Structure formats: structure tokens, C-alpha cells
Amino acid sequence: MTESIPLQETIAVKADHLYKAFGRRPHEIVKKLKAGKSRAEISSHGVAAVIDASFEVKKGEIFVVMGLSGSGKSTLIRMLNGLWDTTSGTVSVGGTDITDVSAKELRDVRRKSISMVFQHFALLPHRTVIDNVAYGLEIQGMGRTERLAKARTIIDLVGLAGWADNLPSELSGGMQQRVGLGRALAADTDVLLMDEAFSALDPLIRREMQEQLIELQAALGKTIIFITHDLNEAMFLGDRIAVMRDGRIVQIGTPEEILTDPANDYVAQFVQDVDRARVLTAASVMEPVRAVITKTAGPRAALRTMRDLQTSVTFVLNRDRSFAGIVRDRDVLKLVKRGETDLRAIIRDDATAVLPETVLVDLVEPSVESELPIAVVDEKNRLLGVIPRVTLLAAIGNVTTNTGPLPVVMPPATISVSQIAEILGDTALEGVEA
Amino acid sequence: MNEFRIPVGSWVEVLFDFVTEHFSFFFDFVRLAFAGAFETVDYLLVSPPFYVIIGLAGLLAVAARGWKFLAGTVVGLLLIVGMNQWENAMDTLALVLVASVIAIAMSIPLGILAAKSKAASSVIRPVLDFLQTMPAFVFLIPALLFFRVGEVPGIVATIIFAMAPGVRLTELGIRGVDPEIVEAGSAFGASPGRILRQIQLPLALPTIMAGINQVIMLSLSMVVIAGMVGAGALGAEIMTSLSRIDIVLGSEAGLAVVILAIFLDRVTAALGTGKTPISRFIALRKSRAPASASVETAAPVEPELVRL
Numbered sequence: 001m002t003e004s005i006p007l008q009e010t011i012a013v014k015a016d017h018l019y020k021a022f023g024r025r026p027h028e029i030v031k032k033l034k035a036g037k038s039r040a041e042i043s044s045h046g047v048a049a050v051i052d053a054s055f056e057v058k059k060g061e062i063f064v065v066m067g068l069s070g071s072g073k074s075t076l077i078r079m080l081n082g083l084w085d086t087t088s089g090t091v092s093v094g095g096t097d098i099t100d101v102s103a104k105e106l107r108d109v110r111r112k113s114i115s116m117v118f119q120h121f122a123l124l125p126h127r128t129v130i131d132n133v134a135y136g137l138e139i140q141g142m143g144r145t146e147r148l149a150k151a152r153t154i155i156d157l158v159g160l161a162g163w164a165d166n167l168p169s170e171l172s173g174g175m176q177q178r179v180g181l182g183r184a185l186a187a188d189t190d191v192l193l194m195d196e197a198f199s200a201l202d203p204l205i206r207r208e209m210q211e212q213l214i215e216l217q218a219a220l221g222k223t224i225i226f227i228t229h230d231l232n233e234a235m236f237l238g239d240r241i242a243v244m245r246d247g248r249i250v251q252i253g254t255p256e257e258i259l260t261d262p263a264n265d266y267v268a269q270f271v272q273d274v275d276r277a278r279v280l281t282a283a284s285v286m287e288p289v290r291a292v293i294t295k296t297a298g299p300r301a302a303l304r305t306m307r308d309l310q311t312s313v314t315f316v317l318n319r320d321r322s323f324a325g326i327v328r329d330r331d332v333l334k335l336v337k338r339g340e341t342d343l344r345a346i347i348r349d350d351a352t353a354v355l356p357e358t359v360l361v362d363l364v365e366p367s368v369e370s371e372l373p374i375a376v377v378d379e380k381n382r383l384l385g386v387i388p389r390v391t392l393l394a395a396i397g398n399v400t401t402n403t404g405p406l407p408v409v410m411p412p413a414t415i416s417v418s419q420i421a422e423i424l425g426d427t428a429l430e431g432v433e434a
Numbered sequence: 435m436n437e438f439r440i441p442v443g444s445w446v447e448v449l450f451d452f453v454t455e456h457f458s459f460f461f462d463f464v465r466l467a468f469a470g471a472f473e474t475v476d477y478l479l480v481s482p483p484f485y486v487i488i489g490l491a492g493l494l495a496v497a498a499r500g501w502k503f504l505a506g507t508v509v510g511l512l513l514i515v516g517m518n519q520w521e522n523a524m525d526t527l528a529l530v531l532v533a534s535v536i537a538i539a540m541s542i543p544l545g546i547l548a549a550k551s552k553a554a555s556s557v558i559r560p561v562l563d564f565l566q567t568m569p570a571f572v573f574l575i576p577a578l579l580f581f582r583v584g585e586v587p588g589i590v591a592t593i594i595f596a597m598a599p600g601v602r603l604t605e606l607g608i609r610g611v612d613p614e615i616v617e618a619g620s621a622f623g624a625s626p627g628r629i630l631r632q633i634q635l636p637l638a639l640p641t642i643m644a645g646i647n648q649v650i651m652l653s654l655s656m657v658v659i660a661g662m663v664g665a666g667a668l669g670a671e672i673m674t675s676l677s678r679i680d681i682v683l684g685s686e687a688g689l690a691v692v693i694l695a696i697f698l699d700r701v702t703a704a705l706g707t708g709k710t711p712i713s714r715f716i717a718l719r720k721s722r723a724p725a726s727a728s729v730e731t732a733a734p735v736e737p738e739l740v741r742l
């Protein structure tokens with residue numbers, strides 16, 4: 001959301017202050033809403049299904065609209081391809097304002113730019129799978145042999161090879177929705193609208209379809225606007241998510257932004273039982289590294305750092321600030337006692353290092369195997385932060401946000417302060433190396 | 435007390451006089467066209483020997499329902515011949531065919547109109563209610579006035595009487611099509627005409643066929659009543675038997691009507707379901723070639739997605 005304003009051609013769909021009201025005088029209702037009345041106040045006149053919705057969907061993005069039943073998702077998506085008129089506001093698809101065109105031009109936009117996958121599949125029951133998949137092409141006016149050939153490649157693509165000549169009623173739900181998806185893909189429009197496309201499928205098939213959708217999106221680069229009332233689905237699929245409540249969009253953001261920084265209590269409550277471990281990334285929960293020294297600082301500095309922070313481990317960086325490993329207090333102690341000064345001999349590499357975009361679920365195993373905090377490094381191996389086990393648990397369990405520091409973040413000291421002080425022979429030393 | 439009277443009847447009469455006077459060319463045209471149609475169909479049914487017609491009916495019976503129905507049809511039609519009502523029955527059948535074809539040709543477009551437009555529906559519905567509750571005999575009066583005695587007023591009265599279920603069930607069928615499927619048509623950019631042809635009509639077909647079946651059955655019952663205005667055929671026989679209290683003639687003519695009714699009902703009902711022996715046969719021949727190919731893939735396994 002903090003990115004610079006995108007160029008015009010990179011925006012696939014743009015909704016600008018959309019309103020949709022049902023009732024005898026929808027325009028009156030919208031006028032009242034614009035004058036500041038609430039949805040409840042106009043309820044005697046009718047239903048305000050969508051109130052002041054604005055957003056831009058970038059090319060190649062999966063934009064998810066999420067909200068409870070009745071929040072206006074279906075109404076919103078039906079305005080995006082002009083199936084329903086807007087009461088107020090404009091929609092543009094690929095630069096064409098579809099709220100201001102003739103019926104014929106609108107049909108043209110639908111043929112060329114925007115297609116749809118339906119919740120209950122909406123296949124033509126009297127046509128075979130291949131004729132269903134070829135339906136959009138048929139409307140576009142493509143000849144029979146050409147469109148059947150193209151439909152066949154799409155049928156293979158969505159994994160229905162061998163079913164081309166069956167009727168939809170002979171297929172399972174998951175397969176029927178593949179036909180629905182195939183029909184939309186065959187039309188070869190830039191934008192796909194999907195209204196609760198996977199909601200009618202059972203959970204296993206659903207997950208599979210979600211994964212396949214992401215693969216297809218990556219392969220074909222389609223812009224997808226996906227409606228769902230399932231938060232986990234939204235978090236899994238969405239590059240960005242718009243959360244709707246009572247007709248309004250209350251927040252638009254990446255899955256992480258929505259989880260870690262909910263715009264209001266409603267969103268916070270909504271997201272509280274999401275599978276956080278699969279959404280949150282290392283970057284969003286990591287803590288600043290405090291116990292850290294450079295390799296050249298020497299064992300005494302390391303010992304002092306550990307004493308001050310009451311830990312038994314400190315992270316070590318190379319001169320170019322890249323992550324070198326860790327040292328433990330016992331090893332450092334021995335080094336000091338022997339009078340040696342080179343830390344390199346005792347640096348261990350048993351701390352796990354991960355990239356910032358790793359999801360938390362992948363951190364659980366390393367965290368179980370070692371009491372050491374997990375190091376988060378960028379692709380140049382620079383240490384960005386650490387994730388102690390406690391932090392990981394707190395983030396997954398949503399115990400506290402990643403603001404205030406947690407009481408214990410590092411393995412506690414195994415050597416007493418007085419012992420270290422005695423060895424260093426200088427308790428008043430300040431200015432610990434960072 | 436008996437001074438007060440609203441002369442609705444006289445008003446209607448004035449209206450009728452006006453219409454007959456100024457639109458006589460129209461009624462003449464209709465009379466010629468309907469009479470011509472009836473005579474042609476009647477000629478086709480009556481001039482061949484009865485066994486040719488029974489043979490054709492038998493073919494239709496076996497195509498629509500199978501061997502048992504074929505046997506029933508042949509026995510029934512032979513009974514009509516045996517009762518010496520064959521020619522009358524064929525006249526009646528010709529009346530029914532002409533009247534119901536015209537009624538269907540008018541009612542389906544009206545039903546489509548009613549399904550597509552709320553305004554049209556709100557006009558058409560009360561008219562249909564009116565037509566359906568009005569006693570059947572009443573239709574004969576204007577028909578007589580406009581078209582004089584003969585087959586034509588019978589056909590016209592029959593068309594008007596029988597149209598209603600055709601309109602209603604067409605509207606019902608089209609409105610009953612899953613709105614999401616219709617939406618799918620528009621979402622892919624299909625024009626309204628294309629949606630009607632490719633989605634609404636095919637999916638409404640079973641309901642529309644039920645309407646057609648009812649139109650035909652109502653036509654048959656009205657054609658008999660039309661015997662009163664000189665439409666002849668089995669209706670005339672029944673009217674004669676009624677005036678003479680002739681139980682022999684009455685029961686034979688009545689039985690002939692019943693046999694025709696059963697035949698027409700069963701054939702059209704079977705066509706409505708779309709599961710006729712003939713369509714199964716065609717489907718079988720069509721699927722011969724790809725049938726062998728789909729055997730291996732027929733296992734209900736969710737296939738894996740092929741990566742690009």
C-alpha cells in the first residue's frame with residue numbers, strides 16, 4: 001500500500017467510489033449515504049449492498065475480497081463486469097469505463113477482457129465438457145474446429161484430459177469447477193472474476209484447487225479477483241485482500257498487513273483464528289539482534305556483551321556485516337583463560353538462518369531442534385533479526401503483537417556475572433560493542 | 435328495481451358489430467387460411483387407407499415409447515375402425531393438429547415475451563386467467579359471429595381456449611432456468627437472443643413440452659365441443675347422440691375421442707422427457723466411436739493438473 005502510484009497500463013481493474021443500493025429509489029439511498037447516513041439509518045428505504053468501494057487491481061495480481069455473508073461481495077463483483085449496474089461510481093476494465101458504454105460495447109468488454117467463474121459452476125448442462133470450455137470462444141465468433149482445438153489444450157491444462165465428451169452431470173464437483181475454470185481460461189481474457197469459486201467443494205479438493213489456481217496464475221499471469229468468505233483461503237491466495245463489512249471495504253492490504261496491523265477491531269476479530277503460521281513471515285515477527293559482535297572484536301568483548309545481556313550466546317558478524325555464526329559463553333571463557341584472542345576458532349554454525357519471507361510454519365522444526373534463536377538473514381547473508389522460540393510461539397498463538405520486547409529472548413547465561421567479572425578483571429567497563 | 439341494469443351484453447354486441455364491419459377483410463383472410471390448412475391436413479389423413487395411417491401412428495408410437503405402446507396404439511386405432519368412426523376420428527385429429535399447431539406457434543412467443551418482460555407478464559397473466567375461467571362454450575359465440583358456421587370457428591375457439599397453458603408453462607420454464615447459468619451467458623458476452631436460444635429455451639424445454647402436451651389435450655376437448663358450431667367430426671356425432679339420447683352412437687364416438695386422447699398424450703409426454711427410444715438409439719450410435727476411448731479414463735479419479 002505504500003508503493004508509488006502505478007502507471008496507468010499496469011492497472012487491470014479500477015473501482016471508483018462504487019455504490020449499489022436495492023430498493024424503490026436507489027439513488028435517494030445513495031444520496032443519503034453520501035450525506036453521511038449510516039447503513040442502518042437508510043434500512044427503511046432499502047438495502048445498501050455496496051457503499052463507497054474504491055480500489056485498483058494491478059495486472060497479474062490476485063486480489064481477494066473477503067467478508068461475511070451479506071457483506072456485499074457478490075454485488076461488488078457483479079458490478080465489475082457490468083452484470084449489475086452501479087447505482088453510483090465507475091468501474092474501468094483495462095482502461096474502458098464500463099459504467100458508461102452501450103450494451104453492445106459492454107458485451108465486447110466481457111468477451112475480450114473479463115470472464116467469470118461461478119460458485120455453483122453454472123455450466124451449460126446440455127453441453128459436453130469441451131463445448132462448455134469452448135463456450136466463450138464460440139461467443140467470440142471463433143470457428144468450430146479452431147475453438148475445439150483450443151478448448152482441448154485448456155482441458156489438458158486444467159487436468160480433465162479424457163473427459164472432453166462427457167456431460168457436466170457425469171463429473172464430480174471438483175471436476176465441474178475445473179470445467180468452469182477452463183471455460184474462463186479458454187476465453188483468454190486478462191481478468192478472471194471468481195465468486196466463491198471453491199466454496200462448494202470439500203476441503204481437500206478445495207486446497208488442491210487453490211494450489212492449482214496459484215500455479216496457473218503464475219504460468220498465465222492472469223489478473224484474478226477472487227471472492228471468499230474463508231479467511232484462510234483469502235490469506236493463502238491473496239496478494240492483497242480487501243475486507244468487507246456491511247457493504248464497506250474496511251481494509252485493503254497484504255495478508256500480513258491485515259494480520260499484523262488490522263485497521264479496526266472488526267478486522268482484528270475476523271483474523272484472530274486464521275492459521276497465522278502459514279501467513280506470517282519471519283520478517284514480521286523477528287526481533288532486533290542485541291547480542292551481536294563482530295568477529296574481530298575478540299573474546300573479551302563477546303564475554304562482556306553476554307554478561308550485560310545475561311545470555312549464553314552471542315551472534316557473530318563478519319567484517320562486511322554478514323552473518324558468521326554464534327559463540328557460546330563457555331567456549332569464550334576457555335579462550336580468555338588460555339589467553340587467546342582469535343574468536344574464529346570457536347565460532348559455531350549451528351544456528352539456523354532463514355530468509356525474511358519464510359513463513360512461520362517452516363520455522364517450527366528448527367526451533368524445536370535447537371534452543372538457539374533463528375537468525376533471519378537477507379539474500380546477502382546480512383543479519384536482519386532473530387526469532388527466539390518464545391517469539392515464535394507468541395506470534396503463532398497471537399499472544400502479543402511484535403511491539404514490546406519479550407522477557408526472555410536468548411538462552412539464559414550459564415556462567416554467573418561475578419565469574420565473568422573476575423575473569424575480565426574490570427566490572428566497570430562500558431561501551432559494549434554492538 | 436328492474437329498471438336498473440348495466441347493459442354489458444349490449445355494449446359487447448356493439449363492439450362486435452363494429453369489428454365485423456370494419457375488419458371483415460381480416461376475418462375473411464383467417465377463414466380462408468384456416469379452412470385451407472384444415473382441408474389439407476384432413477385430406478392427408480383421410481385419403482390414404484386406414485392401415486397406412488395406423489402404420490404411421492405405430493411407427494411414431496414405437497419411436498416415442500416402445501413396443502408395448504405400439505401394441506396399444508394399433509389395437510385402439512383398429513377399434514375405432516371397427517366402430518366405423520375412422521373418418522370422423524381423422525377429421526377430429528385434423529382439427530386438433532391444425533388448432534394446436536397454431537396455438538403453440540402463438541403461445542410460445544407470448545410465453546417468452548412474458549418471461550422477458552415484467553410489464554408484458556402483468557398484462558398477459560390476467561388475460562390468461564380470463565381465458566381459462568371463461569366457460570368453453572362462450573368462446574363459440576364470437577367465433578360464430580366472426581367466422582360463420584363450419585370448421586373455422588371451431589378451430590378459432592379451440593386455439594383461444596387451448597393457448598393458456600402453452601403461454602404459462604413457457605414463461606414458467608424460462609423463468610425457472612438457473613439464474614447463475616443465464617448470468618454465465620451474459621458474463622461471457624452472449625447477446626440476449628443467443629442466451630434465449632442456447633440456454634433458456636433448451637433448459638426450459640421439458641416445461642415447454644409439458645405445456646405443449648396440455649395445449650393438445652385441451653384442443654381435443656374443445657374440438658369436441660366445437661361440434662356444436664358445425665365443426666363436424668366426432669364432436670358432431672356426440673352432439674347428435676346428445677340430442678337423440680343415442681347411447682350407442684354416444685359411447686362409440688366418446689370411446690374414439692378417448693383413444694385419440696391417450697395416443698396424443700402419451701406421445702407428446704414422451705417427447706417432453708427427451709428419453710425416447712429413438713433418442714437413446716441416436717445417442718448410442720453417436721457415442722460408438724469415443725465410447726472405447728473413454729473406458730480407460732472412466733475411473734472417477736481427480737486428475738492431476740498438468741503444469742505448463
Ligand SMILES: Nc1ncnc2c1ncn2[C@@H]1O[C@H](COP(=O)(O)OP(=O)(O)OP(=O)(O)O)[C@@H](O)[C@H]1O
Pocket residue numbers: 022023047048049067068069070071072073074075076229
Ligand atoms: N437483488 C437484490 N435485491 C435486494 N437486496 C439484495 C439483492 N441482492 C443482494 N441484496 C442484498 O445485498 C446485500 C449484499 O448481498 P451480497 O449477495 O452481495 O452479499 P455476499 O457478501 O455475496 O454474501 P454471501 O456470502 O451470502 O454470498 C445483502 O444484504 C443482500 O440481502
Ligand SMILES: [Mg+2]
Pocket residue numbers: 073074075196
Ligand atoms: Mg455472494
